[in-house]
Amino acid sequence: MCIGCSAPLVRLADAGPAAIGFWRLFFALGPSLVWAYAEHRSSVRRARLIGAAALLPSRRQVLLAMLAGLCFGGDLIVFHKGLAQTSTANALLLGNLAVVFVFTFGWLILRERPTRGLIVALVMALTGTAIIIGSSAWHANGAGVRPVSVIGDLLCVAAALFYAGYMLFTRAVRRAGRGEAVPLGGGMVSVIASATGASLCLGWAVTTGETLIPQSLQGLLAVIGLGLIAHAAGQGLATFALGRLPAGVISLVLLLQIVVGVSLAALLFGELPSLAVFVGGLLVVAGVANARPGGPG
Template identity: 85%
Template sequence: MSPPPAAVIEPSLGVLPDAAPSVIRDTQLRRQAFLAVIMAAMCIGFSAPLVRLADAGPAAIGFWRLFFALGPAMVWAYAEHRALVRHARRAGVTALRPSLRQVLLAMLAGLFFGADLIVFHKGLALTSTANALLLGNLAVVFVFVFGWLILRERPTRGLLIALVLALTGTLIIIGSSALGGGQAGSRPVSVTGDVLCVGAALAYASYMLATRAVRRAGRGDAVPLGGGMVSLVASATGALVCLGWAVASGETLIPQSLQGLLAVIGLGLIAHATGQGLATFALGRLPAGVISVVLLLQIVVGTTLAALLFGEFPSLVVLLGGLLVVAGVTTARPN
């Protein structure tokens, strides 16, 4: 899945002025950011293949993924805190404690993110990698739908076009699973798996809205909750959610082979920590819409790896539906 949106992970301290970089320096940073977001998409694209290689339960895989990402998150949060303290001293700010509401909202975000991992991993076990990645990236469209239905934000013409394209592509993909013989290359597919991946997109959209709420909660505080601490709290909460579900459902908790262990370590360090970290670097220097579109490269990376490693070759019908889904997601994303 995609990393957190820009509104979530940009650390800031409202009372502190930002230094204005030179034009040349700004151009260099933008080039670096563009390369970073391409690398981020490649790292995130390893998620689905690594989940296939991890021989543990779906929720257990989510737990290990978040567990191995906690170390980098702690380093990020600590470095961020030290920077905030240093700048706060210069600005004469003494209170650096986040509000209880901010922490609770970050925990709610982690709950939704843990649910996203559980449902996505379950869906991935029942359908093809291409179907799972295409349907999982509907989250951005759902964010706009929630804004329309819950926040009463008036839908734009672009949103309506995005909905038509994305939902048409979704119906084509799910219909292909129902009528196409239940096979995609060497991987069985099912409507149940496709629907679960759509559910994962809904859970991730809820995570995005919850993390936006974290930033809103910090607007009136002297110290908004920074991206590093949001990531740490959300990851820790999500890990507990996944662990609790895995234990309650009797899943296999420990990877059964060296391959499985390396796969979950890779999920934590490559797909989650590195992919998210590179996207975080880019989000401060490029428009969120540009980054979001480039991150769709993860679909190409994931499906290509699945074809090479597992012989999963999507059908022409799925490719057609996928093009409509990508077109819908691209149309829905902000410029």
């Protein structure tokens, strides 16, 4: 639900696409550092109880966390560019095609075979997604509130690929590898990934000559909200969950952000969903419910 606030807040921000990504990650670093410090204190206490030294992150863990950050930074840059050229519904739906990529790559790379219940949930969620995309394509031929474009849609599909990479790298680093006693904590993963992604976004923004500083109080509050609500809270909770649940389950549950984002877009910008979008949204929610841990299959 927190991540679902992302697209509306991006629309309210008045800086360049990559610059918005930088500020989002920059403002999320503070809470991430607090989280990482709390994890470190806890690990030190446990180490003292058993008479061992506190463990430091391995090179593999740091590298995987940095790769996750690069993927997330790429996702923000491409998604923000796509969002500027299409409707909120299109951007959220196509951006959430990451669920397909996560299932495919998770099966091939992480060997996480989907259960029968997850396959049913996936079919329901993607059926709802197809209904909403079809409705958006239909309205693109008329006078919609927000114009859509093929380029914008393709950019959001590319963003889905980046986000799938982020989820899979995060899932990998949240598992203990060979020779590692414990997985890297979610707080430290968030710090490393956020710092890496912020560096990528800032470098891209400077290189392409984007507007770096928000031009209004509304824009400033929007990027602060992106950092604290969408990233520190939303991505932080997702990172925490990726250490305890299969990537496929997380990717399906994250489809709830579509419902949240489209609802906020309707309230804030008048992008009212049609009956078809409503029906598709119900199917997405049904898929999310069916994907819960301990569900069918």
